[in-house]
Amino acid sequence: MRALVVFESMFGNTREVAEAVAAGLAERMDTELVEVGAAPAALAGDVGLLVVGGPTHAFSMSRPSSRQDAARQLADTAKGDPAANGVISTGVGIREWLTSLDLGRPAPAVAVFDTKLRSPLSGSAAAKAARLLRRRGARAVDRRSFYVAGGRGPLRDGERDQARQWGANLAARQATGAAAPGKTTGARGGAGR
Numbered sequence: 001m002r003a004l005v006v007f008e009s010m011f012g013n014t015r016e017v018a019e020a021v022a023a024g025l026a027e028r029m030d031t032e033l034v035e036v037g038a039a040p041a042a043l044a045g046d047v048g049l050l051v052v053g054g055p056t057h058a059f060s061m062s063r064p065s066s067r068q069d070a071a072r073q074l075a076d077t078a079k080g081d082p083a084a085n086g087v088i089s090t091g092v093g094i095r096e097w098l099t100s101l102d103l104g105r106p107a108p109a110v111a112v113f114d115t116k117l118r119s120p121l122s123g124s125a126a127a128k129a130a131r132l133l134r135r136r137g138a139r140a141v142d143r144r145s146f147y148v149a150g151g152r153g154p155l156r157d158g159e160r161d162q163a164r165q166w167g168a169n170l171a172a173r174q175a176t177g178a179a180a181p182g183k184t185t186g187a188r189g190g191a192g193r
């Protein structure tokens with residue numbers, strides 16, 4: 001059984017978190033890390049844990065228009081095509097991917113994360129992803145937010161370590177079959193998170 005980590009990222013912060021989560025998972029599980037544009041349309045049968053993360057845009061998962069906004073922000077400082085400007089996810093976002101994903105039967109355990117500003121008003125892409133998954137009949141076993149210091153990053157101090165630890169904990173719980181402590185679908189994702 002292996003873990004698949006799928007991330008969307010415009011400026012690189014969610015990719016950094018995804019890399020750290022994958023490193024934590026890899027301490028105990030065979031783990032693959034994939035940018036959402038290269039993620040499979042159907043999950044392979046040996047994927048026992050799917051971890052999906054993306055940036056919070058307009059209180060939710062990104063949309064084509066918000067990704068264009070982000071690309072424009074980068075284009076203001078660097079000319080050229082979106083990829084040359086440093087945009088990482090130039091195709092679909094996790095909203096589109098999760099909507100059309102063939103989860104397989106039974107669906108694997110799924111955990112979701114996002115990056116966002118640390119504010120009570122910031123919304124959460126992960127919360128919306130968990131809701132989308134619920135509508136699709138899958139249960140998010142855990143949900144977590146990681147924080148950026150500004151709209152384009154960087155990550156706040158310590159977030160990379162937190163992400164690695166979260167990944168390690170997910171893998172440990174997967175190995176023992178334990179649920180996230182005090183968490184179910186729709187949980188806030190931990191104190192202050």
Ligand SMILES: Cc1cc2nc3c(=O)[nH]c(=O)nc-3n(C[C@H](O)[C@H](O)[C@H](O)COP(=O)(O)O)c2cc1C
Pocket residue numbers: 008009010011012013014015054055056057058059060066067069070115116117118121122123148150151152153
């Ligand atoms: C169009 C746009 C809308 C955003 N809306 C929000 C928001 O509603 N809440 C929030 O906390 N951050 C918001 N942000 C900041 C993003 O969460 C931040 O850019 C993201 O975490 C960085 O991840 P990335 O580097 O992987 O793209 C927004 C950013 C963009 C570009």
